[in-house]
Amino acid sequence: MIRLHFDAADLRRIVLAPAPNALWEAALSLRSLRAGPAVPDRPRPGVKQWRRRVNGSLAERAGVLLDLVPRDGYLPDFLLQPAAPDLASAVDMAGRTPAEELTADLRVPDPAGRDTAAPPPSRWSLELAAGTATARRTLTADLRGYFDSSIAPLWQRVRTDGTADRALRAEMLLRGGVDALLTTLVPTWLWDPPVLHLPSRYTYDIPLCSRGLLLMPSWFGTGPMIRYRPDEPTVLAYPMHVTDASGTPAGPPESALGPLLGRTRAAVLGALREPATTTALAARTGVSPATASQHATVLRNAGLVHTTRTGTSVLHGLTPLGTALLAGEPPGPIRR
Incomplete structure (x- = not known):
């Protein structure tokens, strides 16, 4: 269970992201492809069809991203650039990540203390962690190439669903305040003021420390994803609300x-x-x-x-x- 602890200042500083984050969605979509059909899709129309359409030649399209995106678990923080207005800006910012942050995000261990049971990092990962110019160019080129080949045909749908989700969250906030927004964010998440409980196999207590929270809707996300930086608002990516193909909830x-x-x-x-x-x-x-x-x-x-x-x-x-x-x-x- 992950527990996000709010204080009064945090509750005043909850912000809804203007749109899904293109770079983050690319990373999560790659994870979805790597996980394969054995892992159930969340009930979002279009995911299975998209997977069938793009599931060939993954290594060729993803390139070095396969070294960065595991089938589950941790994703490097530099693959989420919440301040970027578009993919080009996000890729540029990721490519300029300071070397010390790359090392921490990639979790490259000290060779003297590395667990020999864990797979060794690839040569390219070690070069990127060192911040070499060649590794940075490869990263940005493969990020652009994967998005263009795999996500671009779907991106308008993702943005449309993101706009609908944002309108829903804004409406809940306007009509019922922060309690309504956080209570209805995801059915399995529990808002027990002043703590938001997020189901997870990991156990963390994260105080927001008066810096607030940025809520980021995700089309490919299946659970909570958190980006925590000590000097910035915490980012919480959540699975956006499911709609039918027309963008309207169906049924009574x-x-x-x-x-x-x-x-x-x-x-x-x-x-x-x-x-x-x-x-x-x-x-x-x-x-x-x-x-x-x-x-x-x-x-x-x-x-x-x-x-x-x-x-x-x-x-x-x-x-x-x-x-x-x-x-x-x-x-x-x-x-x-």
């Missing part, structure tokens, strides 16, 4: 909200079109009272549900934000 409201809230939580929200006690809510949704209460609490923290105590019972109902979300109300001006 609860089904459309499933990828955003989680199916059970979306069902709980839908069941509250008519106010209900915890016991009645559990009966409507087929879950235990304890589970119904837990989901109602999360939805209440997100500003979607209100709860009123009536004697020894509590009564749950929808807030205006919850009602609008179920109705699929489009973004509109804020009325004060």
Whole structure:
């Protein structure tokens, strides 16, 4: 479990990235290809078709990037350039990464203390870690070549889905504040103020230290990816919201909200079109009272549900934000 710890300043400094990061998406797409079809795709329309279209001659198209992008686990930080407005700028910035950062990002070990069971770094990785001009030119050339051959035909779709995701996150922030934004970011992530819990096989506690958080939507990402620098805002890349081929969630409201809230939580929200006690809510949704209460609490923290105590019972109902979300109300001006 990765835990991101917010303070009051961090909560005021949450920023939504303007678009997916082209360089980062290239790295994650290469990981998807290296993982192969045995690893299940997340339910995003288009990923399997894209994989079938580009899966040939990977070594020729990826070049030295195969030395940088493993099938899972850590990715070098210099492959995410959050300040870059486009691919050309990102590739240029990656190619100018200081040698000491390259060494740290590539995790090149001291030869005297290296674990002999681990595969040795390639000759090219050692040259890049040393910051040689030849290795830098090879890096930038292969980054451009891989993007042009593998990602460019898909990039408009990625940007379109990223724009839709950003509008959704902005709407949640405008209507329900930071609690609504962080509660609905990914169904399996838990916002328990002031800590955001991210499922992971690694265990880290990361204090944001008043520097804020940049939220980066990812088309190819399947889980949280974090870039932490002591003197910069932390970057959290998250899987963007899944839509159908037209860019619109399909099905009835609860089904459309499933990828955003989680199916059970979306069902709980839908069941509250008519106010209900915890016991009645559990009966409507087929879950235990304890589970119904837990989901109602999360939805209440997100500003979607209100709860009123009536004697020894509590009564749950929808807030205006919850009602609008179920109705699929489009973004509109804020009325004060």
